[in-house]
Amino acid sequence: MNDEVKESVERFFASYPLKRFKKGHIIIHAHDTPSSVYFLAKGHVVEYDISPAGNEVVVNAFKPGAFFPMSLAINKVHNYYFFEAASPLTLRLAPAEDVVAFLKTNPEVTFDLLRRVYLGTDGLLRRMAHLMGGRSRSRLIFELLNAAARFGEKAPDGSVSISLTETDLSRRSGMSRETISRTMAQLREAGLVIVQPGGIRITDAAALEAMIGDEL
Numbered sequence: 001m002n003d004e005v006k007e008s009v010e011r012f013f014a015s016y017p018l019k020r021f022k023k024g025h026i027i028i029h030a031h032d033t034p035s036s037v038y039f040l041a042k043g044h045v046v047e048y049d050i051s052p053a054g055n056e057v058v059v060n061a062f063k064p065g066a067f068f069p070m071s072l073a074i075n076k077v078h079n080y081y082f083f084e085a086a087s088p089l090t091l092r093l094a095p096a097e098d099v100v101a102f103l104k105t106n107p108e109v110t111f112d113l114l115r116r117v118y119l120g121t122d123g124l125l126r127r128m129a130h131l132m133g134g135r136s137r138s139r140l141i142f143e144l145l146n147a148a149a150r151f152g153e154k155a156p157d158g159s160v161s162i163s164l165t166e167t168d169l170s171r172r173s174g175m176s177r178e179t180i181s182r183t184m185a186q187l188r189e190a191g192l193v194i195v196q197p198g199g200i201r202i203t204d205a206a207a208l209e210a211m212i213g214d215e216l
Contacts, residue, residue, distance in 0.1 A: 001065050005112045009065070012102050013039040016094040021085045028069065028083040037099040039067045043089035044151065047081045048171065058172040060120065061086070063151055070113070073099055087163075136175055140183045141212045143172045144193070148202055155201075163199040 001009070016039075021027060027045065028034055038045075040062050047060040047068070059081065062068055072079055073096035103110045123146055144162070152160035164172075166180045173180070187193045192208055194201040202208065 001112055001116075005109055006065060008106060008109055009039070009067070010041075012106075013041075013067070013092040013094055016092045019089075019091045019093060021089040021091065023085050023087050023089075025085045025089070026082055027085060027089075027091075028079065028081075030080055030082050032079055034069065034072065034079075035096055036093040037067050037070065037073050037096050038083075039092040039094065040064050041090040041092060044086040045083055045089065046086045046171075047083050049081055051174070055174070056082075056171045057174050058168075061147075061150070061172075066116075067099065070099075072096070136179050137183050137186065138212045139173050139175060140169060140180060141187075141208050143169055144200070144202060145205060145208055145212070147172075148205060152202070158205075160202045160205055161196075161199055162202070165199070166195075 018041075027038065030050070042064055045062040045066075045068070046058045047062070048056045048058045051057050068083065069079065069081075071077055103113065127142060127146070147162045147164055148160040152162050154160050166184060167177060169175075169184075170177045170180045175183075184193065184195070187208075188195065192202065192204050192211075194203060
């Protein structure tokens with residue numbers, strides 16, 4: 001989102017109510033039909049489903065500047081997902097019909113939303129490819145690289161830190177906690193990741209990218 005689009009979006013949502021939620025709060029429950037769109041001013045949100053086995057599987061994540069759930073606002077589809085605060089949140093709520101009207105009269109914002117939708121779709125397709133044809137290591141590496149690209153903090157030495165735990169990676173990949181721990185141990189031994197307080201540091205993203213390409 002460029003500065004001009006960002007300012008336009010923030011200006012639109014600025015007149016609507018401000019809400020704050022603690023980490024772990026469920027903002028939208030599955031099968032709810034929210035009449036508002038949430039603008040994420042601060043914090044992170046995860047969107048997840050519950051598998052038949054009762055496991056939480058993260059299907060999407062949102063960072064500041066995002067507004068959701070747009071599929072419900074535009075298409076009026078049934079909602080199957082939970083939206084949960086992955087950190088303390090600051091949100092603004094606007095009626096869905098106001099947001100849709102705003103998009104119709106602001107093509108630069110709509111184009112940016114479409115651009116981000118396509119980026120997300122590309123990520124989902126790549127995730128699907130690894131789920132269908134990859135090994136557990138390639139599935140985990142994909143989640144690490146995806147999180148690094150979207151939410152990572154890059155250091156001067158080229159390493160990237162992400163605020164995810166092994167439990168978070170289990171939810172995002174659909175793999176068991178035990179499989180994640182075993183595979184993470186392999187990556188640590190190879191010197192590609194470091195588990196540190198508050199998350200994981202990727203020491204060589206290029207090497208991980210090469211590894212995932214070889215395994216798919």
